[in-house]
Amino acid sequence: MTDPVAPLEDNTEAATKAAVFCAAERLFALHGFQNVSVRDITAEAGVNLASVNYHFGSKDALLFEIFRRRTAELNRERARMLHEANARHDGKPPVREILEALFAPPLRWGTTDNDRRISVQFIIRSRSEGTLEMREALTNDVSHLARFADALIAARPDLPRETVYWRLHFCLGMVHNNRFAEFDRLHVLSDGATREGDVEGLLKRMLDFAEAGFLA
Numbered sequence: 089m090t091d092p093v094a095p096l097e098d099n100t101e102a103a104t105k106a107a108v109f110c111a112a113e114r115l116f117a118l119h120g121f122q123n124v125s126v127r128d129i130t131a132e133a134g135v136n137l138a139s140v141n142y143h144f145g146s147k148d149a150l151l152f153e154i155f156r157r158r159t160a161e162l163n164r165e166r167a168r169m170l171h172e173a174n175a176r177h178d179g180k181p182p183v184r185e186i187l188e189a190l191f192a193p194p195l196r197w198g199t200t201d202n203d204r205r206i207s208v209q210f211i212i213r214s215r216s217e218g219t220l221e222m223r224e225a226l227t228n229d230v231s232h233l234a235r236f237a238d239a240l241i242a243a244r245p246d247l248p249r250e251t252v253y254w255r256l257h258f259c260l261g262m263v264h265n266n267r268f269a270e271f272d273r274l275h276v277l278s279d280g281a282t283r284e285g286d287v288e289g290l291l292k293r294m295l296d297f298a299e300a301g302f303l304a
Contacts, residue, residue, distance in 0.1 A: 105143040107133040112140075113154050117209035121151060121217040148219045155214050155222050158207045163232040165193040170235060179242075183302045184295055186239045187259060191294050194263060199287050215264060233260075244302060259298045 111133035115124045126140045126147050133139070144150040169189035173181035194211075197204035214222050233256070240252050274282050 101143075104133075104135050104139055107135055108139050108143055108150070109154060112150050113158075113210050114206050116151065116154070117206045117213060121213060121219075148221070151214075151219055152221050152225075154210060155218065155225070158211055159225075161207075162193055162197070162211065166190060166232065167235065169193065170239060174239070181239060181243065183240065183243045184299045186236060186243060187295055187298050187302070188291070190236055190259065191263060191298070192291055195287050195291050195294075212264075240302065255302055258301065262294055262298060 108129060112124070112129045115128055115132055127137060129147075129150075130137050130139055140147060140150055144153055166189050169192065170181075170186065173185040173189055177185070194208055196202065198208040199205065215226065218226070237253060237256055240256060241247075241249055244252060
C-alpha cells in the first residue's frame with residue numbers, strides 16, 4: 089500500500105532545500121562569502137537552523153553546489169549558442185559569432201531585469217572569494233572552454249595555436265572584468281562619456297574589440 093504521507097514529506101524537503109539554496113545564493117552574492125553565516129541563510133530562508141547541514145553537509149558544500157549548478161547552466165547556454173553558430177555556418181562559424189557565444193550569456197544574465205542577475209554576481213564573487221574546491225574547479229575544469237578554443241583555431245588556422253590560446257585568455261579577461269566597480273571607475277575616468285545604456289550596446293563594443301584582436 090502506498091504511503092500518502094511520503095510524497096508530502098518529499099515535497100516539503102525539496103522546498104526547504106530550494107529555499108536554502110536561493111537564500112544562500114542571494115546573500116553570498118550581495119554580501120560576500122565570509123560575511124554570511126549559516127544562521128543568516130536559514131533566517132532568510134525561513135527554515136530550521138540545521139537545514140544547511142542536513143541538505144548540503146556544510147556551508148562550504150552549499151557554496152560549491154551553488155557554484156557548480158550556476159556555472160553549468162551558464163556554460164550550457166554558451167554551448168547552445170556555439171552549436172547554433174556551427175549550424176548556421178556548416179561547422180565553421182566566424183570569429184565574431186564564436187566570441188558572441190562566449191560573451192553574451194553572462195552579459196545578458198547580468199541585466200537589471202533578468203532574474204539571473206544574482207547568479208552572475210555570485211559567479212563573479214566566486215573568482216575572488218571562492219573556497220579551495222571552487223578555485224580548483226576554476227583552474228582545472230576547462231572542458232567548456234576547450235570547445236571555444238577549438239572553434240577559434242578552426243576559424244583562424246593561419247595562427248599558431250599558442251597565439252589563439254593567448255587571445256582567448258585576453259577575451260576571458262574582458263568577461264571577468266565586467267564588474268560594477270570597474271564600470272563605475274570607467275565612468276568617472278571618462279567624465280560619464282562611457283556610460284552604456286543597454287547590454288547589447290556593451291556586447292557590440294566588446295565584440296568589436298575582441299574580433300579585431302583575433303583578426304589582427
